[in-house]
Amino acid sequence: MLINHDTRCALDAVVDLVNTAPGNGGEDRLADVAALRRFVERNAVSDIGALGERDLAAVRAVRARFAEVFATAGSGTRHTAELLNTMIAAAGTTPRLTDHDGYDWHVHYFAPGASLADHLAADGGMALAFLVVAGEHERLRRCEAPDCRFAFVDLSRNRSRRYCDSRTCGNRLHVAAYRARRKEAAS
Numbered sequence: 001m002l003i004n005h006d007t008r009c010a011l012d013a014v015v016d017l018v019n020t021a022p023g024n025g026g027e028d029r030l031a032d033v034a035a036l037r038r039f040v041e042r043n044a045v046s047d048i049g050a051l052g053e054r055d056l057a058a059v060r061a062v063r064a065r066f067a068e069v070f071a072t073a074g075s076g077t078r079h080t081a082e083l084l085n086t087m088i089a090a091a092g093t094t095p096r097l098t099d100h101d102g103y104d105w106h107v108h109y110f111a112p113g114a115s116l117a118d119h120l121a122a123d124g125g126m127a128l129a130f131l132v133v134a135g136e137h138e139r140l141r142r143c144e145a146p147d148c149r150f151a152f153v154d155l156s157r158n159r160s161r162r163y164c165d166s167r168t169c170g171n172r173l174h175v176a177a178y179r180a181r182r183k184e185a186a187s
C-alpha cells in the first residue's frame with residue numbers, strides 16, 4: 001500500500017487521539033488543556049494557535065467520531081464512508097499544496113484558521129478516506145490484548161498484526177501462552 005508521509009502522520013495523530021480515551025476504566029489522557037497541548041506537540045500538528053476549554057471539548061467529540069470509525073472498520077465500507085463524509089463536511093476543508101517546515105510538497109485539507117478539532121477532523125478524516133479508497137480500512141484495528149484494546153493501523157504487508165505498538169502487548173501474551181503451555185506439559 002502506497003501511503004505518503006503526511007497521510008501517515010495524520011493517521012498516527014488519529015490513533016494517538018483515539019488512544020487518549022479512557023478505556024477499561026483507565027483515565028482520560030486528554031483530561032485538560034495542558035494534555036491537549038502535549039498532544040498537539042507530540043504530533044507536530046501545524047498552524048495551531050491558543051487552545052482553550054472549548055477546543056478540549058470539541059477535540060473529545062472528534063475523538064468519539066474517530067473511535068466510531070475504528071469500530072465500524074471490520075463491518076463493511078458503507079457505514080465507515082458515511083461517518084467520514086459527515087465528519088469531513090462538518091470540518092470544512094480547503095485542500096491546498098504546501099511545503100512547510102522543509103517537508104516535500106503535500107496537501108493540507110484543513111481550512112486556514114481552522115480550530116484544532118476541525119483541523120484533526122479534516123486531515124485525519126481525509127487520511128482515513130484514502131484508506132477506504134485503497135480498500136484498506138480493515139487495517140484499522142484494536143489491539144487484541146484483552147486489557148489493552150488500543151487502536152492502531154496495521155501497515156504490515158500481510159495485514160497480520162494483532163497487537164498495538166507498545167511491544168509489551170504482544171510479548172506479554174506470548175509469555176503468558178508459553179507459561180500456560182509449560183504448565184500443561186508439566187502436569
Ligand SMILES: [Zn+2]
Nearest residue numbers: 006046106108
Ligand atoms: Zn503538513
Ligand SMILES: [Zn+2]
Nearest residue numbers: 143148164169
Ligand atoms: Zn496493546
